[in-house]
Amino acid sequence: MTAAITSPAFRENAHQALEDKQLQAVLGTMRTGFSVKRAEAAAALPEFEALRDSARDIKNHTLAHLDLYLEQYEAKVTASGGHVHYARDAAEARRIVADICRDLGAKTVTKGKSMISEEIGLNDHLEREGFTPVETDLGEYIIQLRHETPSHIIAPAFHLSAAQVEQDFRRVHTQLPPERDLSEPVSLLNEARQMLRQHFLAADVGITGANFLIAETGTSVIVTNEGNGDLTQTLPKAHIVLASLEKLVPTLDDCAQMLRVLARSATGQDSSVYTTFSTGPRRAGDADGPGAYHVVLLDNGRTGMLGTSFQEMLRCIRCGACMNHCPVYQAVGGHAYGWTYPGPMGSVLTPSLIGVEKGGHLPNASTFCGRCESVCPVRIPLPKLMRHWREKEFERHLTPATTRSGLALWGFFARRPWLYRQATRLGAATLALAARGRGKFAALPFASGWTQGRDFPAPEGRTFQAMWAAEAGKRRRAGGKPGAKEQNP
Amino acid sequence: MTARDEILAGVRRSLGVTGHEEPRRQAVADRLARPERGVVPARGQKTGAEAIATFRKYAGAVQTSVTIVSGPEQVPAETARWLSANNLPARLRMGADARLAAMPWDATTLDVSHGPSAGTDLNGVSHAFAGVTETGSLILLSGPDNPTTINFLPDNHIVVLDSADLVPALEDVWARLRAETRSDPLPRTVNMVTGPSRSGDIDRTIFLGAHGPRALHVIVIDPDMAV
Numbered sequence: 001m002t003a004a005i006t007s008p009a010f011r012e013n014a015h016q017a018l019e020d021k022q023l024q025a026v027l028g029t030m031r032t033g034f035s036v037k038r039a040e041a042a043a044a045l046p047e048f049e050a051l052r053d054s055a056r057d058i059k060n061h062t063l064a065h066l067d068l069y070l071e072q073y074e075a076k077v078t079a080s081g082g083h084v085h086y087a088r089d090a091a092e093a094r095r096i097v098a099d100i101c102r103d104l105g106a107k108t109v110t111k112g113k114s115m116i117s118e119e120i121g122l123n124d125h126l127e128r129e130g131f132t133p134v135e136t137d138l139g140e141y142i143i144q145l146r147h148e149t150p151s152h153i154i155a156p157a158f159h160l161s162a163a164q165v166e167q168d169f170r171r172v173h174t175q176l177p178p179e180r181d182l183s184e185p186v187s188l189l190n191e192a193r194q195m196l197r198q199h200f201l202a203a204d205v206g207i208t209g210a211n212f213l214i215a216e217t218g219t220s221v222i223v224t225n226e227g228n229g230d231l232t233q234t235l236p237k238a239h240i241v242l243a244s245l246e247k248l249v250p251t252l253d254d255c256a257q258m259l260r261v262l263a264r265s266a267t268g269q270d271s272s273v274y275t276t277f278s279t280g281p282r283r284a285g286d287a288d289g290p291g292a293y294h295v296v297l298l299d300n301g302r303t304g305m306l307g308t309s310f311q312e313m314l315r316c317i318r319c320g321a322c323m324n325h326c327p328v329y330q331a332v333g334g335h336a337y338g339w340t341y342p343g344p345m346g347s348v349l350t351p352s353l354i355g356v357e358k359g360g361h362l363p364n365a366s367t368f369c370g371r372c373e374s375v376c377p378v379r380i381p382l383p384k385l386m387r388h389w390r391e392k393e394f395e396r397h398l399t400p401a402t403t404r405s406g407l408a409l410w411g412f413f414a415r416r417p418w419l420y421r422q423a424t425r426l427g428a429a430t431l432a433l434a435a436r437g438r439g440k441f442a443a444l445p446f447a448s449g450w451t452q453g454r455d456f457p458a459p460e461g462r463t464f465q466a467m468w469a470a471e472a473g474k475r476r477r478a479g480g481k482p483g484a485k486e487q488n489p
Numbered sequence: 490m491t492a493r494d495e496i497l498a499g500v501r502r503s504l505g506v507t508g509h510e511e512p513r514r515q516a517v518a519d520r521l522a523r524p525e526r527g528v529v530p531a532r533g534q535k536t537g538a539e540a541i542a543t544f545r546k547y548a549g550a551v552q553t554s555v556t557i558v559s560g561p562e563q564v565p566a567e568t569a570r571w572l573s574a575n576n577l578p579a580r581l582r583m584g585a586d587a588r589l590a591a592m593p594w595d596a597t598t599l600d601v602s603h604g605p606s607a608g609t610d611l612n613g614v615s616h617a618f619a620g621v622t623e624t625g626s627l628i629l630l631s632g633p634d635n636p637t638t639i640n641f642l643p644d645n646h647i648v649v650l651d652s653a654d655l656v657p658a659l660e661d662v663w664a665r666l667r668a669e670t671r672s673d674p675l676p677r678t679v680n681m682v683t684g685p686s687r688s689g690d691i692d693r694t695i696f697l698g699a700h701g702p703r704a705l706h707v708i709v710i711d712p713d714m715a716v
Contacts, residue, residue: 029693050528058527061520067500067508068517074493080674086492138699139690155690162692185692193700200700201608216521217675227686227701230641234678245496250517251524252672256659260530270547271624273687274701277679287584287636288605289677299496306503 003121003149005354007338010361017332023159027330034324037268038375048264055261056379058254059246059315063306069215069248070297076218080280082293090120093298097122097207097240098129100294104238106131106204112222112229113137114209115153115318116242116298119340119353122207133207134199136228138192145172151334153341154266154320159333162188196228206232206290210243211317212258213295216251217279220295223262225273233278238292241278245302246314252277258317261377266319301353309388313348315378322372322382328365337362344372344382351389360398363389424463432461526660533623533657540622540655541711548625551684552697553705559714561592561649568647569597571706572612577645582610586634589616589649605636606643613643613702619662620655620709624683627707628662630671631678640680646702648682652711 006013017023042048062069074084087093093116101109109131111117123144126133135144139156143149145168150156157165162185169182169191182188208229212221220241222229233239249255263269282289305311323329323343334342339359341349347366351359363386372382393399413420435441435458443451450456490498501508535543545555558567572579580600583589594601606613615635619628627648631637640646656662659681666672666679686701697703 026693033693045530045532047528047530054527061516064504065513065517067497067504067506068513070497070500072517072521076674086496088492088495092492136700137690138688142690155693157690158693165691185694186696188691189688189696189699193698196700197608216524217672219675225686226688226690226699227641228699230637230680231700234637234641245500250520252663253524253526253660256663257527259659260528267689269551271551271626271681271683273551273682273684275626275681275683277675277681278677279675279679280677282677283632285633286631286677287633288638289631297496299499303496303499303503306500307505308503 003118003340005339005358007350007354007359007362008357010336010338010365013336013338014332014365017336022161022164023333026159026161027333030324030330034267034320035375038265038321038324039268041264041268041270045260045264045270048261051257051260052377052379054257055317055377056315058249058257059317059378062248062250062254063246063311063314066245066248066306069250070245073213073215073218073248076215077280077293077295078218080218080293082218082280082295085294085296087296087298087300089300090298093120093242093296093300094122094125096296097242098125098131100238100240101126101131101205102129104204104292106237108199108203109133109205109207110199110203110232110236111135111140112206112208112224112232113140113156114207114242115150115340116209116244117207118150119300120242120298122242134196134203136196136200136232137224138189138226138228141192141196142168145169149335149340151342152320152323153318153343153345159335200231200235203232203236205238205240206234206236207240207242208233210241210247210295211262212249212255213243213247214250214252214255214277215248217277219252219277219279221255222276222278223259223272223274224276225267225269227274230274230276233276234289236290238294239278239281239290241293241295242298243295244298244300246316262317262319265321265375265377305352310348310352310385312380313345313352313385315380316345316349317378318345319377321375321377325371325375327367327369327371332365337365344386345380348380348382348385348389351392356389356392356396357398360389360393363387363393421463421465425466428459428463429461431459434458524663529658529660530623533621535622535657538713540657541652541709544620544622544625544655544709546625547623548684548707551625553625553684553707555707555709557709557711557714559710559712561588561710564589564592564649564708564710565594565597565599567708568614569599571647572599572645575645575704578611580610580612581647582606582613582639582643584615584632584634584636584639586616588651589614606638606641608638608642610639610643612645612647613639614647614649615639617648617650617654617707619665620650620707621657621659621662621681622655623658626659626681626683629680629682630676631680632676637678637680640682641701644698644702645704645706646685647706647708650707650709652709652713655709 152158210220281293347362440455685705688699
């Protein structure tokens with residue numbers, strides 16, 4: 001059991017999202033936000049494309065030797081005084097974290113941003129076990145107050161307006177004067193800073209994610225802009241790192257390569273503000289830092305992806321560029337995808353981790369425009385992998401009956417070319433006649449799913465094959481084979 | 490079977506390996522023994538005055554202010570000037586760094602206290618281990634000299650950087666830590682700081698001063714005063 005799943009209801013979720021005016025207004029800003037900044041950052045660095053190749057190669061090398069790098073990483077963490085815990089699934093990971101907190105007699109647990117924490121549904125579990133988890137990334141803090149899940153992997157509260165945040169702060173921060181002015185967005189930031197500072201100082205355990213794990217030194221790396229992850233992991237008695245197996249890279253130098261593509265792909269920054277490398281607990285003589293350092297390494301289905309075509313998905317560094325550039329994400333937002341990981345990366349990863357029975361709708365939510373692959377910093381062939389899922393869904397008879405019978409009907413004609421030509425000719429001519437020169441249909445029988453949202457273009461009377469045959473005839477009459485000129489200089 | 494053994498066995502089963510293959514083990518041992526530098530952008534590959542100017546350019550682009558002084562003895566006065574210019578109290582927290590301790594703080598009116606930050610300090614000062622030209626970043630190491638809490642808890646962070654410690658890229662920081670045998674183990678925390686704290690989580694707009702310092706001021710000590 002992991003975080004709550006509504007992926008099977010993707011169609012209904014998407015319909016609701018399209019009707020949500022507030023959400024649509026927010027999503028409308030995407031085209032001028034992250035994607036423009038990423039393009040500018042990439043264009044400003046001549047080595048950017050070479051760095052994408054380098055990042056892809058580092059991840060491929062690591063995944064091909066993952067067992068050996070895991071052993072090396074574990075040995076180094078242990079040598080620096082830390083502890084590595086392996087978790088086969090979400091339940092095991094939750095139990096390990098709760099046990100560590102209990103052993104330390106913890107009450108308050110501060111948390112840096114971690115998608116693994118979302119994946120395993122950690123907060124609910126910690127609350128059930130009597131701990132008080134406090135999210136400290138501003139976006140995560142806001143959605144925790146609202147009992148929501150992140151709608152974007154790097155901007156969890158992307159779907160909310162400042163006005164909504166103000167309402168939540170007034171509802172929850174009741175110890176502050178009700179007449180205070182929160183009309184400026186920056187005042188919301190200052191209020192969150194003030195409230196969270198108390199939690200940072202009071203926390204017994206700090207939990208962070210990891211953008212990378214470094215085998216060479218047994219180091220975990222977090223990348224943030226706020227500094228919340230650093231306060232989370234520096235002030236309490238213990239620092240717990242949640243990470244999945246594929247976060248490993250071999251060396252510090254390899255990590256430097258990855259960092260150059262991460263921030264640029266995510267937010268268009270050359271570098272995030274705080275990149276922090278943590279190795280073990282505080283040392284003798286250190287003035288601050290956590291007394292204990294634990295790493296929980298989560299599998300949760302990932303080893304099953306190795307050795308398959310989905311191994312390529314394990315290169316993902318969670319920058320969010322694929323969703324920032326996705327027309328489907330831009331239309332429906334992140335919550336419609338129904339589980340922790342939205343957008344194109346989620347459409348490939350979700351069926352891998354929770355099963356194609358539950359996540360099978362997601363790979364269908366694609367126009368195959370290919371923008372996700374074109375911006376992926378580690379060059380994951382996302383459209384190809386989504387097609388693989390569609391094939392698997394079909395093979396396993398999970399595709400709806402109407403789609404299957406439609407494809408069967410098309411297959412019947414496609415195998416009989418003469419019949420296919422006759423049928424399409426008749427269809428094109430009929431539609432052209434019915435359109436009466438308007439060039440489009442506002443409504444069509446059996447096609448309301450299409451025409452509700454947009455017009456259906458009307459054929460002009462002839463099929464493509466008929467036009468092609470006519471063009472070929474013209475070329476033949478004009479004399480000479482195509483390309484003949486080039487062959488005779 | 491423990492979770493560890495089961496996961497490692499699962500990885501090996503999926504990859505179709507045993508873990509004992511000599512070429513695989515050799516490839517990993519080589520990679521760890523001789524880290525590859527990979528693609529290092531040309532934009533940081535500068536020396537002398539050009540390096541300082543480039544550092545200043547990229548630091549400025551992320552709202553870090555940079556001042557250059559000709560010697561360590563000028564750092565306290567520059568610190569006092571910056572605090573006063575920004576209407577900040579003349580109080581300062583610092584660790585046990587010997588280079589900072591040797592500076593003439595008594596010649597200023599600054600009220601200096603020592604040790605990690607407990608969260609009530611408005612201003613902190615640290616000495617950087619290195620600066621990275623490529624991104625205008627500072628590298629700070631944990632320890633008694635420059636406690637990590639000073640990098641994050643005070644509202645205003647002043648960082649002293651020796652121009653001799655300016656390196657082209659992060660890879661050069663690793664090379665220096667390895668040469669000084671401080672990479673095994675690394676210090677508990679290596680912070681790479683690129684600008685003051687910020688967040689874009691409210692209204693999809695960037696505001697400075699989320700949880701870490703609202704302002705970051707770098708004092709570069711450059712005996713040549715080249716820039």
